[in-house]
Amino acid sequence: MRTKKQDELINTFLDGINDDLRPIYYEIVNCLSKNGYNPQKERSNISFKHDLHNKQMAKMGMKKGKNKQENPFFALRFSACNGYSHKFEEIVSSAIIKYPTRASRCIGGNCNFCAGEPDSHIYSFVLPDGEKKTHCGAYVLEIPDICKEDLDEITELIREEHIYLMKNQVGIETNF
DSSP states (O other), X not given: OOOHHHHHHHHHHHHTSOTTTHHHHXXXXXXXXXXXXXXXXXXXXXXXXXXXXXXXXXXXXXEEOTTSOEEEEEEEOXXXXXXXXXXXXXXXHHHHHHOGGGOOSGGGTOOOSSOSOGGXXXXXXXXXXXXXXXXXXXXXXXXXXXXXXXXXXXXXXXXXXXXXXXXXXXXXXXXX
16 A cells, blocks of 8 residues: 555656556556555656565656657566566567676676576576577666557566565565
C-alpha cells in the first residue's frame, strides 16, 4: 500500500506525460506497487524497491530527447527472466555492447551483491561468433518506445523477477 506522499510523487510524474502514455505508466506503477515495490524519489527519477530486499526493480522519470523536449522513460530489472521477446533480447544485447565495463563479475566469483547462482540472474547475449557476453543483472535496463502492447510482457517480467528476488534474496517462496 502506497503512502500519500508516494501517491503524490506518482501523480506528479503521471501528470507530466502525454495522454497516450499515462495509462501505460499507470498500469506499470500499479503492478509494481501491488507486489510491494513502492516508489521512492531518487534524484530526479522514481525508483521502485521492495522493503524486504531493497533491490531496485524499476525506475522511471523524464529525460531530454534529441529535440531537448523531456520524454518519459521506463527501465526494468529482468535479469532472472527467460524466454522474453525479441524486443527485450535487443535491449539486453544493446546494453551489453553499450556498457562493456558492466560485465557480470559474479560469474568469476567476484561479486556478492546478488544471491543465487550467477547464471540465473545475469543478462547474457551470444554474439554471432558464438562468444557469450554478460551484463550485471543488478541493473535496470531502459525499455525504449514503451507501448500498450508491451504491458503483458512487462507484467510477466516483473512477476518472474519478483519471484526470483523473494526466493533468493529473502528466502520466501511466492507465486506472485
